[in-house]
Amino acid sequence: MSKTEKRALSEEELQELVAASDSGARSPTGSVGLFIALVALTWSIFQVLLASPVAPWVLPGDLINNSRQIHLAFAVFLAAMAYPLFKSSPRDYIPWYDWVLGISGAFLALYGYFFYNKIVANGGLADATDAYFALAGLILLFIASYRVLGPVMVILALIFLFYVFFGSSEAVPDQIRWAGASLRKAMSHMWITSEGVFGIALGVSTKFVFLFVLFGALLDKAGAGNYFIKMAFGALGHLRGGPAKAAVVGSAATGLISGSSIANVVTTGTFTIPLMKRVGFSAEKAGSVEVASSVNGQIMPPVMGAAAFLMVEYVGISYVEVITHAFLPAVISYIALVYIVHLEAVKNNMPTIGNKVVSMGRTIGGMFAFFAGFAALCYVTQFPVRFITGLFPEGSGLILSILLGAIYVALIYLASQTPDLEADDPNAEVVELPDLAKIYKSGLYFLLPIIVLVYFLMIERKSPGLSAFWATFLLFGILLTQKTLKAFFRGEENAISRLKDGLIDLIDGMIDGARNMIGIGLATATAGIIVGTVSLTGIGQVMADFVEFLSGGNLILMLIFVAILSLILGMGLPTTANYIVVSSLMVAVVVELGAQSGLIVPLIAVHLFVFYFGIMADVTPPVGLASFAAAAVSGGDAIRTGFTAFFYSLRTVALPFVFIFNTDLLLIDVTLTQGIVVFIVSTIGILVFTAATMGWFLTKNRIYETVLLLVIAFALFRPGFFMNQIQPPFDLIEPAAFTETVGNAAVGSELRVIVSGPDFDTLEVKDVTVPLTVPEGADAQARLDTLGFIIVPEVGVQRLDEPGFGTELGDALSSFDFYGDDPVQITQVKATADQLPKELIFIPALVLLGLIALMQSRRATPALREGEPA
The missing domain is CATH 2.30.30 (SH3 type barrels.)
Structure with a gap:
């Protein structure tokens, strides 16, 4: 261990780190622990029933109508149970004051449910009694948010709340002064109506986000996370820098499941980081690769850290449109990250792991074929489904269920022919990387719930909540039966007894899903105070004037200002809360100032811009939580890890500026042919940008080559800029x-x-x-x-x-x-x-790229020429 390296945390310490951030560091045992687990399980059951097609028949109407209040009540109560209030608070039992705070907070969250008739009789407004109960509810919400999310979210909400009450004071500058609000008016807006705490954000958390978080928790509990990591290492681990490449692909897959950058870092990092260090990455670089790939899991559809569902409500477009627009930037960002780690490996002539001889081109072709095949499978599923529904319109649901069950049993039989996958030891003297030909069969059935999810979302165009319900319902069956069926097909005795293990896995997964939702529920509720302040006071217009003043009306400066604001806020806020806060304050500003500058900026582009910079806060020192988690795994320095990860994430920083000015990247108003061209050219563009920022293309760049590569990347991403200089648009x-x-x-x-x-x-x-x-x-x-x-x-x-x-x-x-x-x-x-087609600019840009490649290839060393192609 070098002097700069610190002690890497143990597996138990790492899990405690994840729990402290994502699901609560307190886990009491005995009857109290059982009670908390039952509450969490009840929350999951309620949310599943709420999203189900039978909700109107199994849940009373008043429960459905007040589902946001119930959602918050569970979150506030479980926050008091699972998250210690102080650093000195006990971890193994719950002190009396947390019982008081938890029960009181849950009651006040349900105030609108208990006194619904009274509030309706008052015209939906608070009387004096309601106002004081609402104020108490806000206080307890702040306490719950403080213990789960930290002080920044609470301080920010308090600043906005003070503005609501004291914005009319002469101490407030004239430019932002407003008429002010009474306690009754403010509390009506914030707690009684659906404008504040119980607004759109909490509604999205209730309707959509919970089911997707639960889906991820159950999929992980079933073993899909380990399967995806193994597959990534089997495909890429033998390449130069293979552990780092596998970390990127594995994190992309597990990021779809976890939705948490910190959990993603620890889940994949405990295996990938030691192996990266083993082939020559420093502790900081190994941690940085894991951070960059794990954080990027939140920009990858379909979940996107819950932001996708919020964008549906805020932008007013369908969920399918949101993930369509978000897809291409996420994919090319990951492609660029694979290229980054490849260049690092080539620059440092890193060794490979194992003795398997592979071709990188063949490997990439195989991966592309897999993803293309999976996408095609999701697409063609509609044809047999439509055939069966046309043939048997009455009983098609039952027939399709039986058919799906038969496919599942067949895939389980296939999986039973291979041993169950066990987690490998990255520190073993000899590392045996997985053989794809042997392991791929062991987890093919994990793809079924994902196919069901994609089918209902993309083909049937069902709501995200209903789509996640059917995918989760299938996961219930998988968790319950997978161990029993495997044991049966393997000829083990007492196979039926494994049903108990499956039931335990299902219950544990539902409890994990509920605990993972505590932070998101509180974040969306607390952020509702800021959104409510904007709608009550009109501060949004003031913010627009303020930003316009700071930027001098310059759109680029204004975008940089918004990006910095997103980063600063994100340093103390979870991704979802940061997105809600910054989007409610800044999106309208960007659109308005863009219109004044003559640039028509689509609303979805601005929302994605804000979201991208919000997630970068998990990387950026001094508070980048994912960087600290990676440093805890690698034993490296957290600040250096954060800065290196930020450098690796430059393409994630650059892309939002690109798609603000070139919305083709978001596939807005493009045909299928144009979309394919945009994908190919954008991929080349991001790789060229990566080569420029890394200082290495086929060999080490000269300064002028780096400059030319940046110009080429700019031309590929914004061909319209150059065409507009040639011909006015x-x-x-x-x-x-x-x-x-x-x-x-x-x-x-x-x-x-x-x-x-x-x-x-x-x-x-x-x-x-x-x-x-x-x-x-x-x-x-x-x-x-x-x-x-x-x-x-x-x-x-x-x-x-x-x-x-x-x-x-x-x-x-x-x-x-x-x-x-x-x-x-x-x-x-x-x-x-x-105007001539702007795509003509691609020709000279690609010719120039070819010339640079020719120049570099001539001076590349013979050893490099014989090595892996850059």
Whole structure:
């Protein structure tokens, strides 16, 4: 062990680290421990029933209507039971004050349920008694959040709450002062109505997130996590830097299951980090690879650390659209990370593990074939399903269930022909890497619940909650029966007795799922206070003015400011809470300032931008929790691990800026052919960017080569920037000709109208760019009426009257003062010009890349040429 390395934590200490962060460090034994386990199990059962198709028949209507209150009550109570309040608090029993806090918090969370009729009679508003109970509820929520999430979330919520009460004080600057709120008004908003604590975020946690977290916990309990890691090592472990490559792929797979970067680091890192150190990675670099790959698990659909479901509500698009937009950046980010560790291995001439001779190209081809085959399998499933439902419309559900059961039994029989997978010892004198040909059969049945999930989400387009229910229901059956069926097929005696083991696994998985949800439930509830403050006080517009002032109206500076804010907030908040807070404050700002700069930024792009920088906080020192967990495994320095992991994550930092300006990367408004081209070119672009930042392509880069590689990457990601310099993207039209242009334009063509006028709050003149799609209409006036334009021509001015409230145009121009002395007017009209395809820029960029490759290949050492291709 080098002097810079510290003692790596033991397996028991690592599990305690994960528990302290994700599920609570306190686990009392005896009757109290059994009681807590029963409460957690009850929570899981309630949530499964709530998501099931039979919910209206098995659950009373008032339980369904107040499910958010019940969800929070469980979270607050279990927080008091599982998370010690102080560092000195006991870990093996629950002190009296935690019983008081837990029971009181649960009661106050259920206040709206118990006194529902009274609140309805008051018109949904709080009276004096309600207000004091609500205030007590907030206090106990803060205590629960403090013990689970730490002080930052509580401090942030308190700052916003103080602003609600004291925002009218003369001590508050004029720019952010507001009228203030009474205790009754504030508590009604925050606790009684669905605008604050019990708002959209907690609703998403209740309806969707719990089922996906439970699905992940059950899949892991079934053994899927170990299977995925083994498969990754079997496929990649023999390559140069293989343990690091396997860590990336294994973490991508387990990240889909855990949803927790810290749990992901410890789960895969206990095996991957020692092996990475064994082939030449330093403790810090080994930990950094694990951190970068584990944290990236949260940007990989379908779960995305619960953010995907929140985006559905906030952006107003379907879940399928959200994960479609998020898919490509996540995939190419992981591809780049594999390339990073490959370059590290090549640069340092690291040895391989084992004596198996493999081709990297063949390995990558095999992996691509597997994922393509899996995607094709998910897609083609619809055809036999539709055939059966068409043939037997009444009994198709039963027939399909029997067919699925038969496939499961067949795959279990296949798995029973091989020994059960055991965790390997990475410190063994001789490391035997898994043989794919022998182990792949042992866990193929784990793919069934994932296929069911993807089928219901993508093909049937069912809700995320219902899709997760059916996948989880299948997992119930797998956990209950897998050990019994394997024992039966292996000819073991008393195979039926293994049902008890399966039942124990199922119960443990449901308890784990509930405990893993405590933090998310409290994070979404506490973040609701910030969201409620924004809706109550209008602070969002103030934030927009403040950010615009700091950035000087420059969109790039403003995006950097938002990114830094996301990082700072994320240092003390879990990913979900950070996303809720920053998105509620900043998304509208980015969209508005983008419109003023002439850039139309889709809402989903801004939400993903905020989310990406939120997860980077798990990496970034001084508070990067995933980096500390990796250092605990590797024995390296946590701060150095964090900085190295951040360097490895530069592509994750760069991608959000790219897709703000090039939404093709999010597959917005692209055809299938265009999507394939975008995928190929973006993959090349991210690899070129990685080669530039790592200082190594085919051999060590010269400075000018690094610069050229960055230019090539920029051209591949933003070809439109260069094409716009060659040919303007828009034809400018005089404002006076706007009506005529609308009348003559083809239906479906796009126009951009720059509207100038006084801001409603500051009275300063500003510009806003409004995108228009020309609608059908008999004449120009009919089309203008459809769009919502009311034009009052004056001498030299195309003045606008205020459009109808609630129309799309009305929303776009809502920040203007239409009744002041200065007119709101059309100052410029842009029509899309005939421009050469921007994809032509790819040709010179790829030619230049080929020239650099030729130059580097000529000076690469003979040893490198004979080694693994870079």
